[in-house]
Amino acid sequence: VTIIMDGSGRWARKQGQQRLFGHNEGVESVRACTEYAAQAGVKYLSIFAFSEENWGRPEAEISTLMQLMKKSINEEADSLMKHGVRFVVLGNRSRLSDELNGAIDGLMEATAGNTALTLIVFLSYSGKWDILQAAQKLAHDLIEDPTRTVSQDDFSGYLVTAGVPDPDVLIRN
Ligand code: IPE
Ligand code: MG
Numbered sequence: 461v462t463i464i465m466d467g468s469g470r471w472a473r474k475q476g477q478q479r480l481f482g483h484n485e486g487v488e489s490v491r492a493c494t495e496y497a498a499q500a501g502v503k504y505l506s507i508f509a510f511s512e513e514n515w516g517r518p519e520a521e522i523s524t525l526m527q528l529m530k531k532s533i534n535e536e537a538d539s540l541m542k543h544g545v546r547f548v549v550l551g552n553r554s555r556l557s558d559e560l561n562g563a564i565d566g567l568m569e570a571t572a573g574n575t576a577l578t579l580i581v582f583l584s585y586s587g588k589w590d591i592l593q594a595a596q597k598l599a600h601d602l603i604e605d606p607t608r609t610v611s612q613d614d615f616s617g618y619l620v621t622a623g624v625p626d627p628d629v630l631i632r633n
Contacts, residue, residue, distance in 0.1 A: 461497060462506040462627035465490075480524055487532050491539065498543040498577040504625060505579050512552060512586035526560055529583070533563045537570060544576030550620045551585035552593075580624065594618035 465486055472482030490507055497505040510525060540547055549564045556564070564583075597618045598610065616622060 461502050461504070461629045462508070462631070463493065464508040464630070464632040466632055479521065480528075483525060483528055487528060490532075491536065494545060494577070494579055495539070495543055497579075498545055502577060504627075505577060506582065506624070506627065507580070508582045508585065510551075510583050510585075512555075512584055512589050515555065515584070526557065530560050530563050533560075533567050537567055540567070540571055540579070541574070544574045545571060546574040546578045547571045548578060548580045549583050550580055551583040552589050553584065555584045578624075585620075590619050590621065593620070 468482035468486045469479035470482075472479050472485070475481065486509075490509075493507075494505060510529070514525075515522065539545075547567045549568065553561055553564070594615060595618075598615065602608065602610075
């Protein structure tokens, strides 16, 4: 199951609140979806939380979102362990702060052995970025072995989503 998070700011405005209120509520929704998915036997839950394009937002909102991300990672660790959730972040992590990357690495390592559900959070991700980094790795390998042919499956292996099954359900909310 894949969820594209959207409309949090508009939802908050409708309640007469700031956009941050909507982002905080978004964390609650992700927690609820994760716990439900783990209990329902879903094996992969992917959340598109922050895209490469989102770096174009006002700096204040970006820094709020990054702080919220770091806080959530620290606060949700126990719950993820309790529900057997393996936490994975995919995206252009070179754009994230060292502090956030450290928190992400810590939680990914702590939950690496969990098998009930894999929760993938796409952070600073875009399809074009993924294709580009895959093409760069492929180009490197082709220099080593220019005669090799590349199938679609081979190419999938270069994407950061390698090994993740294609989704059966996509929800944009
Ligand atoms: C989704 O809600 C959360 C993020 C992308 C961080 P939005 O922030 O896109 O909220 P709207 O779409 O502007 O209402
Ligand atoms: Mg939006």
